[in-house]
Amino acid sequence: MDLTQLKAELQSLATKAAEIDRRRGEGAKPLFDERLFTCLSRLLSPCVAEAKSVVDTLEREKESGKLSSLRAAHLCEKLVNQLSALQREVATVSIRAKEKTFVPKTRASISQLYQDLAQHQDWERRLSDMVRDAESKLGRCDTFAEQQAAQKHLLTTEKRLARCRDAKQKIESRIAFREKKG
Template identity: 50%
Template sequence: MLDFRRLEDIATQLAHEAASTDRKRGEAPRPLFDEQLFHCRSKLLVPCVNEIRDEIRALNREHKAGKLHPSRTQHVCERIVSQIQAVQRELATQQIRKNEPKRSAGWRKPIHELYQDLAQHQDWERRLAAMQRDKELMIARCTTLAEQQKMQKEVLALEGRLARCRTALAKIEKDISLRERKG
């Protein structure tokens, strides 16, 4: 049975955190999420959370009207959970992003610094992948649902960090390749 109250509570909490983050950070340079996940192509978190809330309300209305179809319900619920997890990951990584240096247009690092960045990111990638494997193994050893959910949340956060690390690695490799070709 769907617990609409619980979903609404989660969305309300996300809305508060998203508003705070949006105020501090402002718009991202590009949309935060893929259009497969969110219909809105927002550079802020609040519109994404509003989309989650709208989905929850629509599902609740269908439920109250007795018009819920099992296949649609499952699809919408999976989408809502994916959206919630994506916003939670985005919120969880704000501290990391805040500490990243900002690059101004035209600013270029010397090639030796790019190689240092590459080595650092490769090390981070290796360590994050190991941490993720360890957490995944720990999930099987969890004795309570709460422990399992906590561990799954940590795995998701690590997945997000690992994906961003790999994206940064690819960019550094591309920058090095371009610099070496130009001489």
């Protein structure tokens, strides 16, 4: 079990997380669910550190001969879920920054509705790409644990895509109503 590439990825994530934490600051609530990260941090860096500790645990238990196949599967699944969550968070920082600046108006102008529609179309395209990537990753899984994690990621991404499409449809309906109304 060579974890060199995984450690390099975690080091890269640690650097990005530190930069994001410095720019964004501490959030109002924990970034992730307590089942995913026990640290319940409102910053990214402690979550990356927790993922690193899972890798350290894997190595330590393997070297001492105490790592059973069941324990290894559990730790690997946890690590895959943590890495996916961290990578998603890092990848969506710019989107989250825009979400904070968005203030819903009681009566948005038609131009604002078109801007919102364009934004949702962009998100839909990105999410469709993510679904295709997740489907491709699912097809390349070697172990059952990897397959389960990939399936879970695919399902989550498909749900996000469905919500995005629903929101886009509502915006399109509002535009049609406003244009009909004049």
